[in-house]
Amino acid sequence: MEKKGEILVKVEGVSKKFCKDLKTGLWYGLKDLFGNVLGSSASSDLRPREFWAVRDISFELRRGECLGLIGHNGAGKSTLLKMLNGLIMPDEGTITMHGRIGALIELGAGFNPILTGRENIYNNGAVLGFSRKEIDNKLDQIIEFAELKEFIDMPVQHYSSGMKVRLGFAIAAQMEPDVLLIDEVLAVGDVGFRMKCLTRLGELLTNCAVVFVSHTMPQIARISNLAYLLEKGTIHNLSGDVGTAIQSYYNQFKQRDRVQHGGELISVKSFEILDIDRQIESPDGYYPLTFNQSYTFRLTLKVSPNVNAYWINYSFIDKDTKQVANFFSLFSEMLFEEKGTVVVNSSIESLNLGQGHYNIGVAINESKEDKTRGAIYFYDSCIANIRITGISEGLAPVQFVGQWTAISMDK
Numbered sequence: 001m002e003k004k005g006e007i008l009v010k011v012e013g014v015s016k017k018f019c020k021d022l023k024t025g026l027w028y029g030l031k032d033l034f035g036n037v038l039g040s041s042a043s044s045d046l047r048p049r050e051f052w053a054v055r056d057i058s059f060e061l062r063r064g065e066c067l068g069l070i071g072h073n074g075a076g077k078s079t080l081l082k083m084l085n086g087l088i089m090p091d092e093g094t095i096t097m098h099g100r101i102g103a104l105i106e107l108g109a110g111f112n113p114i115l116t117g118r119e120n121i122y123n124n125g126a127v128l129g130f131s132r133k134e135i136d137n138k139l140d141q142i143i144e145f146a147e148l149k150e151f152i153d154m155p156v157q158h159y160s161s162g163m164k165v166r167l168g169f170a171i172a173a174q175m176e177p178d179v180l181l182i183d184e185v186l187a188v189g190d191v192g193f194r195m196k197c198l199t200r201l202g203e204l205l206t207n208c209a210v211v212f213v214s215h216t217m218p219q220i221a222r223i224s225n226l227a228y229l230l231e232k233g234t235i236h237n238l239s240g241d242v243g244t245a246i247q248s249y250y251n252q253f254k255q256r257d258r259v260q261h262g263g264e265l266i267s268v269k270s271f272e273i274l275d276i277d278r279q280i281e282s283p284d285g286y287y288p289l290t291f292n293q294s295y296t297f298r299l300t301l302k303v304s305p306n307v308n309a310y311w312i313n314y315s316f317i318d319k320d321t322k323q324v325a326n327f328f329s330l331f332s333e334m335l336f337e338e339k340g341t342v343v344v345n346s347s348i349e350s351l352n353l354g355q356g357h358y359n360i361g362v363a364i365n366e367s368k369e370d371k372t373r374g375a376i377y378f379y380d381s382c383i384a385n386i387r388i389t390g391i392s393e394g395l396a397p398v399q400f401v402g403q404w405t406a407i408s409m410d411k
Ligand SMILES: Nc1ncnc2c1ncn2[C@@H]1O[C@H](COP(=O)(O)OP(=O)(O)OP(=O)(O)O)[C@@H](O)[C@H]1O
Pocket: 018, 019, 020, 053, 071, 072, 073, 074, 075, 076, 077, 078, 079, 080
């Protein structure tokens, strides 16, 4: 009998070490094997060339919960997922899993390439513990979800990466496991299928526990109610708070490469951000700004006499390289015609970007005769970095602030 809130995954003090070279690793493996036969337990110390891929991790996951695992490449996410799936054994600690486990861990893993999609559905279903009759009943749903009707009798070795993911997810999801483990593989699917998977995950979550590895933070924010940031095999944020995990993940990355071009007819001499009339310092390379406050951007330009009129556009780019907002002189019908050394002040009344780090890019375009944007005079993908604080709720990059009223209509 399934119970809401029942613990389905229990991980206690789990560690896994690997060796940096294959030959030494094989030698240690042999030594450990003989040691086990002779009854000695494996040492928890690292031997030369060994390192901890996962170190002393503990957590519990209940039915109805989705744990997002995030962290930079090599942080230990897949190793942890493989241990949860029983593909590799921990060197220390214990893992207790309850119920049926569905997994989508490595692209094509679990498929027999010479068998058709249909035959693989039966194979995988059997591995998950379903009878032939149960799989017969699910077959149409799986094929329909995967949208692979035409290709279901083709050997899986001829499937594209996206088709393999579709089949793998459809099997794992339609079989309604108690615990579902998903690695980054979903990223291979096209946008439409990814959306469908996320919706299906939301449905499944009412009755299962999900562990989800992804580098796509909006996906993590959308479906996880718990997130751990792994760093060198250990959990960085023990609270599991999704917002904190995502922010800490972004903070691990330095500013991206900067792209600049143009500058012959209009060049930028300096850029400053002012708070009312005080210039803000950026000692660590980020301007510390507060949510919903007013700020002035001050751009000092050198404009050639050969330039007619120009527009200025600032864009705000988040750490996923997504442009989340524009601040465009065109929206205020502000066309500039000043030449020589020009100081342009532009004020934002309330900066409603959600907490986090952004870069500000600037583009200065010529204005064509019909007052639309023409050629670029100057472009800098990162004229400044900003860090927004002062808001703790909400993960969306833009947060509107407005007037709210309520009237009780009851007499
Ligand atoms: N079988 C193995 N033998 C030796 N080292 C391994 C093995 N599997 C993983 N590693 C190492 O363990 C560390 C963690 O790898 P893991 O694949 O868990 O990282 P990850 O967080 O999933 O990374 P990514 O985001 O790139 O998928 C890495 O340094 C990796 O090289």
